[in-house]
Amino acid sequence: MTSSKTIVLRSSDGATFEVDEAVALHSLMIKHRIETGGADSTTIDVPEVTGNTLSKVIEYCKKHVEAPNSDDLKSFDTDFVKVDQAVLCHLAKASYYMNIKGLLDLSSKTIADMFKGKTVEQIRETFHIKNDFTPEEEEELRKENSWNLFV
Amino acid sequence: MFACRNLLKLNKIRKKKRRKPHKSSTPKPPKQNPNSTTHDSHQFSLKSQSLGVQPLGNFYLTSSHHNTRNPGLGTIKSLTDELILDILGLLEPTHLGVLSSVSKSLYVFCNHEPIWKNLVLACSPHGFLFKGSWKSTFVAEKYPAYYSKAGSFGLNLKVQDFYSDYLFQSWLCANLEMKSEWLVRDNIIRRKGVSVDEFVNDFEALNKLVLIEGCLGNWGAMEKWDRDYLVKVCGDARFSVGPTQMTMREYFVYADQAHEERPLYLFDPGFANKVKELGRDYETPVYFNEDLFSVLGNERPDYRWIIIGPAGSGSSFHIDPNSTLAWNAVVKGSKKWVLFPPDVVPPGVYPSADGAEVACPVSITEWFMNFYEATKTLKKRPVECVCKAGEVIFVPNGWWHLVINLEDSIAITQNFVSRRNLLNVLEFLKKPNASTLVSGTRDRVNLHDKFKKAIEASFPGTIDELAKEAEKKKTEMEKPSFWDSVKDSNSGGFKFSF
Numbered sequence: 001m002t003s004s005k006t007i008v009l010r011s012s013d014g015a016t017f018e019v020d021e022a023v024a025l026h027s028l029m030i031k032h033r034i035e036t037g038g039a040d041s042t043t044i045d046v047p048e049v050t051g052n053t054l055s056k057v058i059e060y061c062k063k064h065v066e067a068p069n070s071d072d073l074k075s076f077d078t079d080f081v082k083v084d085q086a087v088l089c090h091l092a093k094a095s096y097y098m099n100i101k102g103l104l105d106l107s108s109k110t111i112a113d114m115f116k117g118k119t120v121e122q123i124r125e126t127f128h129i130k131n132d133f134t135p136e137e138e139e140e141l142r143k144e145n146s147w148n149l150f151v
Numbered sequence: 152m153f154a155c156r157n158l159l160k161l162n163k164i165r166k167k168k169r170r171k172p173h174k175s176s177t178p179k180p181p182k183q184n185p186n187s188t189t190h191d192s193h194q195f196s197l198k199s200q201s202l203g204v205q206p207l208g209n210f211y212l213t214s215s216h217h218n219t220r221n222p223g224l225g226t227i228k229s230l231t232d233e234l235i236l237d238i239l240g241l242l243e244p245t246h247l248g249v250l251s252s253v254s255k256s257l258y259v260f261c262n263h264e265p266i267w268k269n270l271v272l273a274c275s276p277h278g279f280l281f282k283g284s285w286k287s288t289f290v291a292e293k294y295p296a297y298y299s300k301a302g303s304f305g306l307n308l309k310v311q312d313f314y315s316d317y318l319f320q321s322w323l324c325a326n327l328e329m330k331s332e333w334l335v336r337d338n339i340i341r342r343k344g345v346s347v348d349e350f351v352n353d354f355e356a357l358n359k360l361v362l363i364e365g366c367l368g369n370w371g372a373m374e375k376w377d378r379d380y381l382v383k384v385c386g387d388a389r390f391s392v393g394p395t396q397m398t399m400r401e402y403f404v405y406a407d408q409a410h411e412e413r414p415l416y417l418f419d420p421g422f423a424n425k426v427k428e429l430g431r432d433y434e435t436p437v438y439f440n441e442d443l444f445s446v447l448g449n450e451r452p453d454y455r456w457i458i459i460g461p462a463g464s465g466s467s468f469h470i471d472p473n474s475t476l477a478w479n480a481v482v483k484g485s486k487k488w489v490l491f492p493p494d495v496v497p498p499g500v501y502p503s504a505d506g507a508e509v510a511c512p513v514s515i516t517e518w519f520m521n522f523y524e525a526t527k528t529l530k531k532r533p534v535e536c537v538c539k540a541g542e543v544i545f546v547p548n549g550w551w552h553l554v555i556n557l558e559d560s561i562a563i564t565q566n567f568v569s570r571r572n573l574l575n576v577l578e579f580l581k582k583p584n585a586s587t588l589v590s591g592t593r594d595r596v597n598l599h600d601k602f603k604k605a606i607e608a609s610f611p612g613t614i615d616e617l618a619k620e621a622e623k624k625k626t627e628m629e630k631p632s633f634w635d636s637v638k639d640s641n642s643g644g645f646k647f648s649f
Binding site: 112124 | 222223224226229230233237242244249250253257258290294301305307
């Protein structure tokens, strides 16, 4: 039986999560904290991340640490980011802060993909953005972007 | 001659008294019209800001309470600026074009120059003609028909009330000139007219830094190398500039117009092969003539580079790979050096455990803004100097160094292996990651064996001799001194001593 050390991660809103050390180390930020932490590195505060997001991040790390070669890893990732925009943004920020490259790449790419293949109006609708250009400015924009029409 | 964007001269529009930076190190300029290029010396104004980005601090000083940034991002407004830029970096240029029309905020983000810089470098590996900005250059390169019809390309919208620390910082570092207080400390040991023996015994053998003056007098380069000569003599030859290859003419067009945080510099190890005259215009200073890698002939790794760059270009902190020694001679211009000994990691630098990677996340200017002050209170302070035309700096094995060109500069640098560091280099080459760190040799994997064999062939017995000397030194150092053994017995320590 392998003895596995556990680490407790504490979110900004006080929620605690006990995880295997190996899973926690998937975050390079936590790895660095543990390595430089000293005696009391069994509880690590993650003040930039709320409990809900941290729970999801841990779910990602668990899957990637415990079954990195599994066949369904790709579909796990695809389903993992089928969340609403707010959660997606929280995941991106958390993975950036916690230095989890795989999750950062995954969430960034997902957001990037949401911009692709859409018109200006469709993007505004998707992200609830109000048009703040005046008609004169829009005319200027059309001229500036006319290179985009040349193929 | 060179158009001089000279970092040594004080900018006439410079603020006289700079406020202490707040904790994010973003300077808080007083309220001002972001689009002004006022010459009022009390204003913190640098050069004209084409997009009107202001630091977040200003937001708290204005009465408008409106930051264009957030409404223009909608549901992704909670992402940091850096994240947004990283995400935009994943997009094709056509997507960026569409996105820049969505809102003013996205207009600012999508026109962030570093994004377009990456696109140009990716699509133009064989060089390009810089057109004043990276976005213009991209449009000219990828859509030449459009560009020549349009005659030019520019960004014409000014955005008001956009506050962002990250974007402002990026713009600031691109336009900031080196503060005179960053250039004052010059504590390197300087020598002139020193003999080779003195140099070897006092510096090379002891792995000590020194700046040597007055030993480039016989270099044709000192008189001949100006822009016109280089463009003429190099013709269509292409030189390494970052990931791309440019002619001298193309490079100077870029260097004259570039205003960015990390300007590209021309750094080419094959310059003397590409243009024979360049190789003939200089010679290795006599101090550095022992060059043991030369036993490998054409199979030797890259060992010499020409370095050309505008003010602000340079290298952030690193240690030269190969465990070699190096010299760097300034032909034109001047460079600021900051060096730390091998056992002191500079502030703001994060090397990986095996030393293979060095993360210095900030640009050179940002390092000076955020970390230079801290070096004044360090126990082991860095060695600093400004190396001017005609001067050569000797950089021993393993020293951290940061270099920034203070004006348009040309330099030659070489690394070399002498008897004194031969064993170190062989040791280094044995390491498993050596093959990734050694640049410029086709057969990196066998370099250790080849080098060792070649040394044995040209200098038989040398390696064994050096190994014996090193062993002798080691045992001498490990032998407890009389004083040590006296101390031990006083403290009650028990020690065998054979």
